[in-house]
Amino acid sequence: MQPLITPVITPSDSIVELKGVDLTREGNRVLEKVSFRVHRGDWVGIIGPNGAGKTTLLRVILGMIRPEGGSVSLFDTPIREFRRWHQVAYLPQKVTNFDPKFPVTVEEVVAMGRVPRLSLWKRMSRADWDAVERALDFTSVADLRRRQMGTLSGGQQQRVFIARALAAEPELLMLDEPTASVDTGATLEFYGLLRRLNQEMGITILHVSHDVSAVMDYCNALCCLNRVCYYGRDPKAMLESGEFAQVLSEVYGEHARFVVHRH
Numbered sequence: 001m002q003p004l005i006t007p008v009i010t011p012s013d014s015i016v017e018l019k020g021v022d023l024t025r026e027g028n029r030v031l032e033k034v035s036f037r038v039h040r041g042d043w044v045g046i047i048g049p050n051g052a053g054k055t056t057l058l059r060v061i062l063g064m065i066r067p068e069g070g071s072v073s074l075f076d077t078p079i080r081e082f083r084r085w086h087q088v089a090y091l092p093q094k095v096t097n098f099d100p101k102f103p104v105t106v107e108e109v110v111a112m113g114r115v116p117r118l119s120l121w122k123r124m125s126r127a128d129w130d131a132v133e134r135a136l137d138f139t140s141v142a143d144l145r146r147r148q149m150g151t152l153s154g155g156q157q158q159r160v161f162i163a164r165a166l167a168a169e170p171e172l173l174m175l176d177e178p179t180a181s182v183d184t185g186a187t188l189e190f191y192g193l194l195r196r197l198n199q200e201m202g203i204t205i206l207h208v209s210h211d212v213s214a215v216m217d218y219c220n221a222l223c224c225l226n227r228v229c230y231y232g233r234d235p236k237a238m239l240e241s242g243e244f245a246q247v248l249s250e251v252y253g254e255h256a257r258f259v260v261h262r263h
């Protein structure tokens, strides 16, 4: 299969770098001295309780919110100078709450993924449609292409949104609780899809999730966030060393209990 990604030669493999990021919203400190570096090909799980600052963190990385302290770089470029937004795809939280009456087909939704790559007023080229086709195939939604979005199940809609993100041929994929509204079977299928994106296509993933167990199984780096961030590059080693239990109780509170099971 033809790869979706055109390899880009970069001087370093630093995809996201935060240094000492501080953010206050309406008088409350939401992020405090958050620092970590995400390398090309990483799959980073971001966990933490409700209100911990996970969605805010993603929005800071996307340049939608400017922190009052510290620095953020994307692809080795300070965020204020970063222009190559087509390299970054973002699936916001609750994206599957799609208005069932909105008349748009699966193919049209996926084609929207090409918009960041089109110059102003330019029409979709053959190459654009080829990218749409590959994204539909990769996520197994090609058979649904003529269906109205509103007629699909939550899990099918979620695959279409991933297809839309892939159509943009991103190098960094940011997902905010993507499995919140899908059943266990669809969740496993979804993690399998993400694994292929990460391993076969080399897409770097930042993945906010409340599913701590799945994060432990699939991710190679972990950001435990509750205003402050505990970042580790080997979640399994963290678990085995007992360090993780310590971090979880600091992040979630000492009464939290987690059962980590293998998928």
Ligand SMILES: Nc1ncnc2c1ncn2[C@@H]1O[C@H](COP(=O)(O)OP(=O)(O)OP(=O)(O)O)[C@@H](O)[C@H]1O
Residues within 6 Å of the ligand: 025, 026, 030, 048, 049, 050, 051, 052, 053, 054, 055, 056, 057, 093
């Ligand atoms: N626009 C805003 N104005 C003021 N405060 C905000 C704003 N957005 C978020 N916050 C606050 O920032 C904190 C972090 O919110 P955030 O949405 O990042 O949490 P989260 O970790 O994504 O939570 P959840 O797991 O519930 O999605 C919360 O206390 C929230 O109320």
Ligand SMILES: [Mg+2]
Residues within 6 Å of the ligand: 054, 055, 056, 093, 176
């Ligand atoms: Mg959130």
